[in-house]
Amino acid sequence: MPESTRRLCYAIVRxxxxxxxxxxxxxxLDRVAIDAxxxxxxxxAYRDVLAAMGLSVTVLPAIEAHPDSVFMEDTAVVLDEVLVLTRPTRSREAEPAHLLADAGALGRPVARITxxxxxxxxxVLRVGRRLMVGLTTRTNAEGVAQLHAIAEPFGYTVESFAVGRSLxxxxxxTALDEGLLLVNPEWVDAQALRAAGFELLAVPGDEPFAANLLRVDDRVLINAAAPRTAALARDAWRARGHAPDALFDTPLVEFGKAEAGLTCLSLVYADPAST
Structure with a gap:
């Protein structure tokens, strides 16, 4: 997507x-010391690079009663037409209500997973009008069915995929672009993803957590803490004809100790009326 036609995009972080x-x-992961x-x-640095990518960044206050509340992505699925408040694992079940209280409905009607x-x-990985959903310890078939019932009337398809040893x-x-997925084939069903019409780029075995990148339209953020994967992503990005200045990176080392990746730390959405 040429820069002149990029949508106005936002990121909410906490x-x-x-x-x-x-x-x-x-x-x-085993618990190890995390440096404050x-x-x-x-x-x-993450907030700064989101701003450098052209996103308008809103920073919400910390919630000490909810240790994982910094992982904003898990609280909602923001579609152009509706804000879907999720139903996370029991210890985090109150976090979607905090999002609504702190950030409002983001100009959208609100639906809820119950x-x-x-x-x-x-x-939930959105690729165009496809919502690809992993079945994990955090998401069950009923949750996928409810998301389908909410999203299908707006023209989205919802597909579920088996997930192995992955939170x-x-x-x-995650998607480098609409045709290429960056994957850890040890943790997801690569055959099913290929059958769904995607090319796959596998992360090196010694960087198993590196498949999480953040894509916003034609801009992509990669984790510089996984240098071999970052190099593969850069090469693939150039080979597929994308603009070099639309690829960004930042390292996440300490957050990685909490099983977090680049997408976890923000709730990214676009103004559907903007071009």
Whole structure:
């Protein structure tokens, strides 16, 4: 998409709570010490690079009662037509209400995932009008069915995919562009993704958490803490004819200790009326 036709895009981020350092939820990693200054530095750099990508960034206050509340992505799925408040894991179940209280409905009608459905935004990858949803410990089939019922009337398709040893679908699979997925093939069903019509770019085995990148229209942010994957992504980006100045990077090391990636830290959405 040429720069002159980019949509006006926004990002909502939340300051990390001090409680994140000791009480973040972990599913697949052992707990190790997280450096408070490193977390603050990484979050500030992340906000800066989002602004450099052309996004209007809103920073919400920390919520000490919710250690994982910095991971804004999980609280909602923002479509052009509707704001879908998710139903996260029990310890985070109140976070979508905090989003609504702090940021409002983002100019959209509000829909909600309700029990017994569970859904977290980290399991929902949007590629055009396709919503690709991972079935994980955080998202169940009922949650996917409810998302389908909400989104299908607006012209979206909803597809579910099996996920292995990965906290979220987007930990193991994100889109470099609308035809190419960056994946960890050990954690997702690569055959199913190919059958869905995508080319795949696999992360190196020694960078298993590197498949999470953040795409905003024709701009992409990659994790510089995974240098081999970053180099592969850069090469693929150039080979597919994308503008070099639309590729950005920032390192996430301390946040990685909390099983977090680039998409986790923000809720990104576009003004559907803008071009």
């Amino acid at each position: 300051q990390p709570a001090r409680s994140l350092l000791d009480a973040c939820e972990l599913t697949h 200054e490193g977390i603050a530095r990484e979050h500030a 029990a017994p459905g569970t859904l977290e935004g980290g399991d 979220h679908f987007k930990t193991a699979c």
